[in-house]
Amino acid sequence: MARPLIGFAGMTHLGLVSAACGAEKGFGVVGFDPDASRIASLKRHELAVSEPELDHLVAKNAERLQFTASDGDLRGCDVIYIAPDVATDDAGRSDLGQIDALLERVFAAARPDAVLVVLSQVPPGYSRSKQRGGRNLYYQVETLIFGRAVERALRPERYIVGCADPAQPLPAAYRAFLDAHGCPVLLMRYESAELAKISINMFLVASVSTANTLAELCEAIGADWSEIVPALRLDKRIGQHAYLAPGLGIAGGNLERDLATVIRFADEHGTDAGVVRAWLANSRHRRDWALRILHEHILSKVHDPVLAVLGLAYKQDTHSTKNSPSLALLTHLHRFRVRLYDPVVAASAAGHPRAHSAKSELEACDGADALVVMTPWPQFAKIEAQDAARRLRGKVVLDPYAVLDGRAWRSVGLDYHRIGA
Amino acid sequence: MISHVSTQPRNPARVVVLGARGFIGKALLARLLAQDVPALGLSSSDIDLAAPLAAEKLAASLKSTDAVVMLSALTPDRGRDIATLMKNLAMMQSLCAALAKTGCAHLVYFSSDAVYSFAAGRVTEEAPAAPPDLYGAMHYTRELMANTLGSVPVLILRPTLVYGPGDTHNAYGPNRFRRAAHKDVKIQLFGGGEETRDHIHVDDVTELTVRCLRHGSTGTLNLATGRSVSFREVAQLVARQFAKRVEIVSAPRANPVTHRHYDVVNLIKAFPGYRFISLEEGVVRCHTETAGAA
Numbered sequence: 001m002a003r004p005l006i007g008f009a010g011m012t013h014l015g016l017v018s019a020a021c022g023a024e025k026g027f028g029v030v031g032f033d034p035d036a037s038r039i040a041s042l043k044r045h046e047l048a049v050s051e052p053e054l055d056h057l058v059a060k061n062a063e064r065l066q067f068t069a070s071d072g073d074l075r076g077c078d079v080i081y082i083a084p085d086v087a088t089d090d091a092g093r094s095d096l097g098q099i100d101a102l103l104e105r106v107f108a109a110a111r112p113d114a115v116l117v118v119l120s121q122v123p124p125g126y127s128r129s130k131q132r133g134g135r136n137l138y139y140q141v142e143t144l145i146f147g148r149a150v151e152r153a154l155r156p157e158r159y160i161v162g163c164a165d166p167a168q169p170l171p172a173a174y175r176a177f178l179d180a181h182g183c184p185v186l187l188m189r190y191e192s193a194e195l196a197k198i199s200i201n202m203f204l205v206a207s208v209s210t211a212n213t214l215a216e217l218c219e220a221i222g223a224d225w226s227e228i229v230p231a232l233r234l235d236k237r238i239g240q241h242a243y244l245a246p247g248l249g250i251a252g253g254n255l256e257r258d259l260a261t262v263i264r265f266a267d268e269h270g271t272d273a274g275v276v277r278a279w280l281a282n283s284r285h286r287r288d289w290a291l292r293i294l295h296e297h298i299l300s301k302v303h304d305p306v307l308a309v310l311g312l313a314y315k316q317d318t319h320s321t322k323n324s325p326s327l328a329l330l331t332h333l334h335r336f337r338v339r340l341y342d343p344v345v346a347a348s349a350a351g352h353p354r355a356h357s358a359k360s361e362l363e364a365c366d367g368a369d370a371l372v373v374m375t376p377w378p379q380f381a382k383i384e385a386q387d388a389a390r391r392l393r394g395k396v397v398l399d400p401y402a403v404l405d406g407r408a409w410r411s412v413g414l415d416y417h418r419i420g421a
Numbered sequence: 422m423i424s425h426v427s428t429q430p431r432n433p434a435r436v437v438v439l440g441a442r443g444f445i446g447k448a449l450l451a452r453l454l455a456q457d458v459p460a461l462g463l464s465s466s467d468i469d470l471a472a473p474l475a476a477e478k479l480a481a482s483l484k485s486t487d488a489v490v491m492l493s494a495l496t497p498d499r500g501r502d503i504a505t506l507m508k509n510l511a512m513m514q515s516l517c518a519a520l521a522k523t524g525c526a527h528l529v530y531f532s533s534d535a536v537y538s539f540a541a542g543r544v545t546e547e548a549p550a551a552p553p554d555l556y557g558a559m560h561y562t563r564e565l566m567a568n569t570l571g572s573v574p575v576l577i578l579r580p581t582l583v584y585g586p587g588d589t590h591n592a593y594g595p596n597r598f599r600r601a602a603h604k605d606v607k608i609q610l611f612g613g614g615e616e617t618r619d620h621i622h623v624d625d626v627t628e629l630t631v632r633c634l635r636h637g638s639t640g641t642l643n644l645a646t647g648r649s650v651s652f653r654e655v656a657q658l659v660a661r662q663f664a665k666r667v668e669i670v671s672a673p674r675a676n677p678v679t680h681r682h683y684d685v686v687n688l689i690k691a692f693p694g695y696r697f698i699s700l701e702e703g704v705v706r707c708h709t710e711t712a713g714a715a
């Protein structure tokens with residue numbers, strides 16, 4: 001058969017990355033979004049999303065990648081993904097209003113024989129509730145990782161596809177698109193696929209929460225978590241790729257959404273979610289790691305201190321600040337002068353009343369009593385300890401993610417702190 | 422976690438301290454007056470809150486614009502039985518009845534860390550209240566009673582072990598150790614004194630209370646320093662204040678070893694940059710002031 005034409009509805013992070021990667025795989029792609037201004041920006045190759053390689057892929061595949069604000073352009077598509085980013089509130093609850101509306105619009109615009117695939121993250125039960133007679137509706141698990149979205153979309157580990165009846169073969173066009181990625185395709189009922197997505201995230205949270213718990217204990221008893229990790233990775237039951245890096249709590253929004261969903265469903269059905277609540281409590285606790293250390297070493301000791309904060313994004317290689325530990329920290333530092341620098345996020349995102357927007361890492365250090373590295377951007381690792389020490393007024397350095405070379409920073413007389421030691 | 426109704430601190434119209442002759446009450450009243458905050462101290466000799474008609478009598482002393490600090494309570498050294506519990510609840514009942522009549526601008530209820538169980542070593546304000554005895558149950562019930570006053574902004578303060586000059590109690594800790602060292606040149610620990618606890622100086626308790634009053638803070642806040650030490654360390658610290666060698670001896674332990682550490686991050690957020698009196702500094706200060714007063 002001829003290569004199917006693939007549509008993606010919703011040109012925010014997930015949809016845009018998926019569309020660009022579909023084109024990179026050689027498929028004709030229609031990227032639809034009802035927001036005409038967003039489409040206009042995309043046509044000018046102005047992307048509101050920051051992901052490694054994304055700009056390059058959009059430019060490189062311009063001929064195969066059509067952006068449109070007209071849903072009529074979806075009529076030619078054989079497979080249409082519904083892929084808007086689903087917003088969450090502070091409690092991690094999804095706002096499904098936008099995807100509901102978009103799905104209805106795609107149902108109306110698509111050919112009756114087109115395959116519709118919900119790619120956005122939705123709660124268990126969503127897909128079956130949207131199924132309608134005579135139409136092909138599937139749910140496909142997305143495993144987007146902020147900062148690694150392109151890599152994950154081009155080389156997925158597997159596809160998990162939720163179906164009304166997993167015993168039935170996939171339509172040829174959909175199968176052809178999935179097969180082009182050369183990975184296993186797992187078919188299961190809708191509810192299993194929806195819960196599979198959540199299950200993956202739950203295991204990641206479990207690993208990180210365990211790492212956080214033990215890293216904190218390391219700090220208290222003189223152990224070093226970084227020495228323990230290699231031993232864990234050599235245990236086959238834990239594995240080389242396990243999430244063992246401690247951090248400043250769960251951020252980004254997606255994991256929090258899944259935790260909230262599991263608690264909600266468990267409460268509704270009377271199953272036990274105590275451990276999930278404990279993960280959330282641990283996440284809240286670890287988020288304040290930097291504040292505790294700053295209070296102990298600077299805020300309770302130095303009059304009107306100046307703090308240099310590097311990194312505002314919730315993690316490296318992304319513009320997203322959703323539940324960013326850095327912004328959370330800055331919320332509690334409004335009384336103090338801060339000097340902010342992030343390679344992508346503007347200092348104004350912090351909404352801090354006494355903030356100076358620095359143009360570089362070293363400029364942020366000028367005259368500061370403490371340096372805090374709140375996002376593990378790789379470029380921060382290149383800061384020379386000696387240069388920073390010369391420009392800092394104080395000696396305290398907080399590097400929760402161990403981006404800096406602790407030994408080098410200590411060797412120039414700085415009081416270096418990281419998580420887990 | 423607490424929230425400040427007033428982001429900028431401002432003095433309340435008047436603070437009424439109930440239990441003004443007690444250890445904390447006396448120190449709080451003194452601090453308020455020293456900081457030019459209009460204040461009225463009432464004690465059981467003025468109004469016996471457990472007595473009939475106490476509510477009417479108290480209401481006559483209150484104004485709707487007052488901030489009220491409730492410190493009146495029969496502490497465990499006055500009894501741990503059901504009768505003491507009921508008297509304490511009657512006192513709170515009188516206060517609530519009075520406030521229902523007069524209203525007030527702000528109610529600060531001094532609870533206790535006795536509302537927490539010893540099942541977990543780390544305590545935050547989010548830890549569920551699970552009082553292990555009637556004293557803890559009394560405080561938790563009084564917290565709930567305070568929160569029935571729908572229109573009154575309520576702050577619950579849960580102090581850990583408070584020490585300092587003027588302590589009228591003789592609880593196991595710095596004050597008792599100092600008295601024992603002074604009188605007997607000997608401090609007695611239970612077992613090896615391994616239990617860790619957080620000790621807060623009364624000046625920190627009163628300073629934080631005044632700040633809460635000035636901000637009209639509401640919610641629940643633990644008053645603790647975030648640093649726990651063993652009773653043996655406290656005993657050694659106290660012993661070092663004396664010229665004579667103070668002996669530290671061990672008595673059979675009546676209860677299993679428990680630990681309690683406070684995560685004070687909510688306090689740090691509420692009062693950024695707050696500097697606690699360290700235990701070392703506090704014990705020295707206590708010793709010097711007590712010696713000076715003697």
